[in-house]
Amino acid sequence: MATQLKHLKVLPKEAHTATIIFLHGLGDSGHGWLPVAKMLWASFPNVKWILPHAPQIPITLNGGMTMPGWFDLSSLDNLTDSKYDDERGILSSIDAVDKLIQNEVDAGIPENKIILGGFSQGGVISILTALSSRRKLGGVVGLSTWVGLNHKVEEIKSSHCNEIPIFWGHGTADPVVNYAYGQQSIELLTKKLGFPLLPPGTTFKRPGLRFESYQGLPHSSSPQEIDDLKGWLVEALK
Numbered sequence: 001m002a003t004q005l006k007h008l009k010v011l012p013k014e015a016h017t018a019t020i021i022f023l024h025g026l027g028d029s030g031h032g033w034l035p036v037a038k039m040l041w042a043s044f045p046n047v048k049w050i051l052p053h054a055p056q057i058p059i060t061l062n063g064g065m066t067m068p069g070w071f072d073l074s075s076l077d078n079l080t081d082s083k084y085d086d087e088r089g090i091l092s093s094i095d096a097v098d099k100l101i102q103n104e105v106d107a108g109i110p111e112n113k114i115i116l117g118g119f120s121q122g123g124v125i126s127i128l129t130a131l132s133s134r135r136k137l138g139g140v141v142g143l144s145t146w147v148g149l150n151h152k153v154e155e156i157k158s159s160h161c162n163e164i165p166i167f168w169g170h171g172t173a174d175p176v177v178n179y180a181y182g183q184q185s186i187e188l189l190t191k192k193l194g195f196p197l198l199p200p201g202t203t204f205k206r207p208g209l210r211f212e213s214y215q216g217l218p219h220s221s222s223p224q225e226i227d228d229l230k231g232w233l234v235e236a237l238k
Contacts, residue, residue, distance in 0.1 A: 005096045010037045010049035017046040018113040018138070018237050019104045021097065023122025027067045029053045033119070036221070040230055044237070050100060057089070070121045079181045082151040090148055093125045094132065101135065115236060117141025120177055120219065124148040130164050131193070132156040139165045139236040141229065144177050144219055147185040154192060162194040166209045167232040169225045171217025186211050204235035
């Protein structure tokens, strides 16, 4: 049974009508994405931000040393080969994130006004939560990430998952989560799961998968990506 995730909160400046839950990457904490939440705060006066902290777990890639992680990772060379996935860890994190979503629903926020997002490992959990959940979320965001458990994604997906809009951003020079893994994941979402890929220049569509590539961007975000995300969020939360 998943425990309640510790998290940071950024409260809305006006009445609370929507929530964005954003998960950090491996070795980081909710504090890593606090500047982005604060930057976007003024544009979304009714949004509460929840920035969870991943539990401390041993990471094989890190010589078994303990660090904040959503699941164990053994290598960066086979991210889209799910036989290497820490399935138990992934499913445990999905459960823990669902509890955060349930708290918001219990507080009166409709599921379609809850956006789930994440960077890198956090994106894996966000995307899989949205794909497998019975909930009809307002949207999901994956930055510099990949689709985990892809050998069983068709088996665990909900019947309505491809109706959930997705924003996916990925740097072409990412040395950690190779850009090719992002492309493979987009192909999986469109060809196997039926997500409609938005034509370039389209800000948002429901349903619709927006895939933005950032030339020369390494394993991080950029002002352009955050600006694109902001435009997408404005539409997703309408």
